[in-house]
Amino acid sequence: GNSVTQMEGPVTLSEEAFLTINCTYTATGYPSLFWYVQYPGEGLQLLLKATKADDKGSNKGFEATYRKETTSFHLEKGSVQVSDSAVYFCALISYTNAGKSTFGDGTTLTVKP
Amino acid sequence: EAGVVQSPRYKIIEKKQPVAFWCNPISGHNTLYWYRQNLGQGPELLIRYENEEAVDDSQLPKDRFSAERLKGVDSTLKIQPAELGDSAVYLCASSSTSAKEAFFGQGTRLTVV
Numbered sequence: 001g002n003s004v005t006q007m008e009g010p011v012t013l014s015e016e017a018f019l020t021i022n023c024t025y026t027a028t029g030y031p032s033l034f035w036y037v038q039y040p041g042e043g044l045q046l047l048l049k050a051t052k053a054d055d056k057g058s059n060k061g062f063e064a065t066y067r068k069e070t071t072s073f074h075l076e077k078g079s080v081q082v083s084d085s086a087v088y089f090c091a092l093i094s095y096t097n098a099g100k101s102t103f104g105d106g107t108t109l110t111v112k113p
Numbered sequence: 114e115a116g117v118v119q120s121p122r123y124k125i126i127e128k129k130q131p132v133a134f135w136c137n138p139i140s141g142h143n144t145l146y147w148y149r150q151n152l153g154q155g156p157e158l159l160i161r162y163e164n165e166e167a168v169d170d171s172q173l174p175k176d177r178f179s180a181e182r183l184k185g186v187d188s189t190l191k192i193q194p195a196e197l198g199d200s201a202v203y204l205c206a207s208s209s210t211s212a213k214e215a216f217f218g219q220g221t222r223l224t225v226v
Binding site for chain 2: 004032034036042043044045046049089091093095099100101103104105106
């Protein structure tokens with residue numbers, strides 16, 4: 001079956017530090033890939049997405065590139081802010097598996113001033 | 114545009130009691146999902162609807178869980194009887210089609226005591 005493996009947290013960074021959260025996946029065919037973010041006390045929100053190989057999704061200074069050769073979709077941000085503190089989830093939708101969605105376990109990011 | 118609305122936000126019940134959750138998806142979204150999220154884990158799909166048809170309920174524990182989506186709009190998820198292990202956050206999400214990203218409600222936090 002499909003699976004998503006995320007870098008274990010928690011991750012603690014100082015403001016303006018560079019962020020990388022690793023995500024690798026296993027899926028048949030060519031899934032679409034997503035990063036969702038969950039701020040404290042709120043629901044999951046879509047952060048960015050990529051639907052085919054070599055696509056780069058970007059939003060709010062975050063970026064992730066769909067790497068088919070390494071089956072990865074790592075999340076990066078050049079300079080984090082305290083307001084980026086949240087839980088980040090990597091996810092995929094597999095079209096060869098009837099549109100089934102699979103989420104990673106989430107990575108908690110804390111940014112300190 | 115209103116987002117996905119879930120109620121209640123919190124529910125505490127004794128084991129063996131029934132409980133129901135309600136979800137109103139984004140207007141016009143044909144696909145509706147119910148997920149369960151255990152503490153420290155990512156969402157796990159319980160059931161997916163395309164309009165009023167349940168197209169993927171392979172992960173729904175059918176001995177105690179049931180769901181319905183009458184008229185292809187609102188949906189309810191029921192547990193009867195609840196067990197201690199059912200304590201989790203139950204998330205509803207919707208998308209325009211199963212190929213598109215899902216939009217999540219804030220979830221219902223269920224505590225079974």
